[in-house]
Amino acid sequence: MKTIVVASGKGGAGKTSFAASLMAWLHGQGIQAVAADADVDAANLGLALKAGVPVERRTYIAGDAREVRAEACTGCGSCAAVCRFDAISLAAGVARIDPFSCERCGACADVCPTGAVRSVPAHAGELLRSPVAYGEALAHGELVPGEDASGKLVRQVRESAARIAGPAGLVVVDAPPGIGCPAMAAISGADLLVVLMEAGASGIRDAARLLDNAAIAKVPAVAVLNKAGLSPERDREARDLARDRALDVLGRIPFDAAFRRAAERGGTWLDSGSPGTVEAVSEACAAVAARAGLVPAISAAGATPERTLP
Amino acid sequence: MDNRTGFAPLRVAVASGKGGTGKTSLAVALALSASASVRVRLVDLDVEAPDSLAYLPDAVASGERRTVEIAVPAVDRDACDSCGLCARACRFGAILVLPGVTQIDTNLCKGCGRCVRVCPRKALTERPVEAGSVQSYEHGSLSVIEGRLRPGDVRVTAVIDGALSAASGIPADLEIRDCPPGATCPLTRSLRGADYAVLVAEPSAYSAHDLVAAARVVREMGIPGGIVVNKAGASSPELDAAIAGSGLVPLGSVPFDADLAREGADAKPWRMDGPAGPAVRAVLDALKALEASRRTA
Numbered sequence: 001m002k003t004i005v006v007a008s009g010k011g012g013a014g015k016t017s018f019a020a021s022l023m024a025w026l027h028g029q030g031i032q033a034v035a036a037d038a039d040v041d042a043a044n045l046g047l048a049l050k051a052g053v054p055v056e057r058r059t060y061i062a063g064d065a066r067e068v069r070a071e072a073c074t075g076c077g078s079c080a081a082v083c084r085f086d087a088i089s090l091a092a093g094v095a096r097i098d099p100f101s102c103e104r105c106g107a108c109a110d111v112c113p114t115g116a117v118r119s120v121p122a123h124a125g126e127l128l129r130s131p132v133a134y135g136e137a138l139a140h141g142e143l144v145p146g147e148d149a150s151g152k153l154v155r156q157v158r159e160s161a162a163r164i165a166g167p168a169g170l171v172v173v174d175a176p177p178g179i180g181c182p183a184m185a186a187i188s189g190a191d192l193l194v195v196l197m198e199a200g201a202s203g204i205r206d207a208a209r210l211l212d213n214a215a216i217a218k219v220p221a222v223a224v225l226n227k228a229g230l231s232p233e234r235d236r237e238a239r240d241l242a243r244d245r246a247l248d249v250l251g252r253i254p255f256d257a258a259f260r261r262a263a264e265r266g267g268t269w270l271d272s273g274s275p276g277t278v279e280a281v282s283e284a285c286a287a288v289a290a291r292a293g294l295v296p297a298i299s300a301a302g303a304t305p306e307r308t309l310p
Numbered sequence: 311m312d313n314r315t316g317f318a319p320l321r322v323a324v325a326s327g328k329g330g331t332g333k334t335s336l337a338v339a340l341a342l343s344a345s346a347s348v349r350v351r352l353v354d355l356d357v358e359a360p361d362s363l364a365y366l367p368d369a370v371a372s373g374e375r376r377t378v379e380i381a382v383p384a385v386d387r388d389a390c391d392s393c394g395l396c397a398r399a400c401r402f403g404a405i406l407v408l409p410g411v412t413q414i415d416t417n418l419c420k421g422c423g424r425c426v427r428v429c430p431r432k433a434l435t436e437r438p439v440e441a442g443s444v445q446s447y448e449h450g451s452l453s454v455i456e457g458r459l460r461p462g463d464v465r466v467t468a469v470i471d472g473a474l475s476a477a478s479g480i481p482a483d484l485e486i487r488d489c490p491p492g493a494t495c496p497l498t499r500s501l502r503g504a505d506y507a508v509l510v511a512e513p514s515a516y517s518a519h520d521l522v523a524a525a526r527v528v529r530e531m532g533i534p535g536g537i538v539v540n541k542a543g544a545s546s547p548e549l550d551a552a553i554a555g556s557g558l559v560p561l562g563s564v565p566f567d568a569d570l571a572r573e574g575a576d577a578k579p580w581r582m583d584g585p586a587g588p589a590v591r592a593v594l595d596a597l598k599a600l601e602a603s604r605r606t607a
Contacts, residue, residue, distance in 0.1 A: 011359070044516040047519060100499075105424050180464045231576050234575050265515065
């Protein structure tokens with residue numbers, strides 16, 4: 001099985017749109033991939049791929065939450081003293097655990113002298129499998145807002161996608177923004193990492209931070225520039241960063257107001273109806289697919305297709 | 311927000327759900343504008359991708375960079391008898407015990423200290439490891455506190471706590487928090503103690519979807535809040551529905567504008583006399599009203 005991961009560091013760089021476009025482009029080539037939405041915090045890949053009603057749902061339990069039985073609590077404060085996450089406060093002589101701050105380590109239950117802290121399974125969300133318009137299926141997760149978007153759920157989404165794809169299949173992963181636990185869980189073990197680099201000051205900083213990560217440095221990676229052409233200086237900086245980190249730039253998607261409005265409706269960039277964008281996105285998808293060994297490399301693909309804005 | 315003494319600063323969290331909607335642009339504009347009249351500290355809590363300083367290239371570092379440390383266990387191999395109680399106590403899967411070998415993956419450890427307490431042979435001791443760092447800056451009268459996750463580390467919430475704690479030591483009348491995207495634990499950590507939340511959305515199905523989740527977190531945490539629509543222009547029934555169902559107050563909108571997009575690529579702060587000015591002013595007015603009601607309360 002092959003895994004292509006689309007990541008960026010920065011949010012809003014176009015990860016989801018590119019991942020969906022790649023799925024649609026592959027679909028057009030007769031390659032049915034399985035999409036994995038690892039951005040469980042802001043799971044939008046289903047919107048872009050026109051996902052249908054889930055055909056499979058599994059409950060996702062994130063460890064044990066803790067509750068204080070008020071009638072058994074003496075207000076001694078032992079639990080608050082042992083909590084390293086500042087999640088427990090005493091109000092009117094009774095301990096209260098703030099579920100948003102609790103890391104579910106269980107230390108409070110260990111030290112409570114009256115056994116007033118009890119465990120309850122934390123229903124953190126659901127693991128889903130849904131049919132999509134482009135590709136074999138979408139594996140995704142739905143988290144209860146405020147839950148811990150641990151790498152654990154991301155790993156489960158990826159495992160679920162891998163099971164659907166089978167040994168000979170292909171998985172396209174839409175990674176969460178950032179460089180923390182969920183992002184690392186989404187990227188580790190990828191066969192090809194596509195760094196979607198927004199050609200703006202913030203996008204370049206965040207892509208650099210992503211690539212600073214030693215674990216990520218081991219993954220074969222390429223770059224695709226997005227929102228290019230807004231600032232010649234930023235375009236140059238983005239290319240410099242790619243060169244410094246030895247990433248081939250396999251695509252350059254121009255900033256395009258008309259296309260942006262089309263993308264607001266959901267759907268992929270290939271549906272945008274903006275000819276320049278469709279061409280640039282198709283070329284980027286072809287080059288990425290060639291680099292991943294999915295299609296034969298054609299003339300420009302796999303090199304550094306240079307496109308200048310009209 | 312007149313100069314006050316004896317009051318805690320008004321703490322305002324700028325968040326969104328979806329990334330790239332304009333959180334940092336709004337947070338920086340609010341901080342710059344308010345700093346003309348009151349003491350403001352801007353806290354960058356998007357510790358995985360802190361970008362507010364990109365908009366403030368003239369900011370000067372003040373004081374030392376402080377490391378954010380958490381206490382992780384180390385094993386005394388002579389004292390350990392591989393009983394495995396520590397591994398059973400660890401909820402983060404950070405400890406593996408095999409006969410004669412106790413392995414600790416310090417990257418997975420959240421520093422809860424439970425393993426140390428359950429060890430009957432006192433074979434575990436804690437030592438600090440760096441999860442990230444916090445650095446303060448000055449930009450004119452504006453203080454900026456930036457939290458930064460150490461590349462390779464995943465303990466985001468510890469760094470957020472560290473940045474908030476460092477910020478609390480800097481006197482201010484107004485605290486603006488540039489929050490991480492998403493609607494899970496990094497966001498809830500960033501919202502702790504906030505008096506008000508401003509959610510930034512854009513007219514797209516994606517943003518609408520993520521706004522619903524972020525608004526729900528804000529509501530469940532009991533924080534009052536409002537919404538600013540960025541890149542406005544296209545009608546988005548999804549966003550309209552999300553705003554209507556959010557329980558939050560629509561505060562204003564920033565029109566989609568090609569020049570603003572270009573300036574954004576160069577990380578130029580929103581100008582008060584530009585297209586974003588009215589929305590920034592509307593948020594500041596809402597904050598002034600909130601502050602007035604706090605003072606009379």
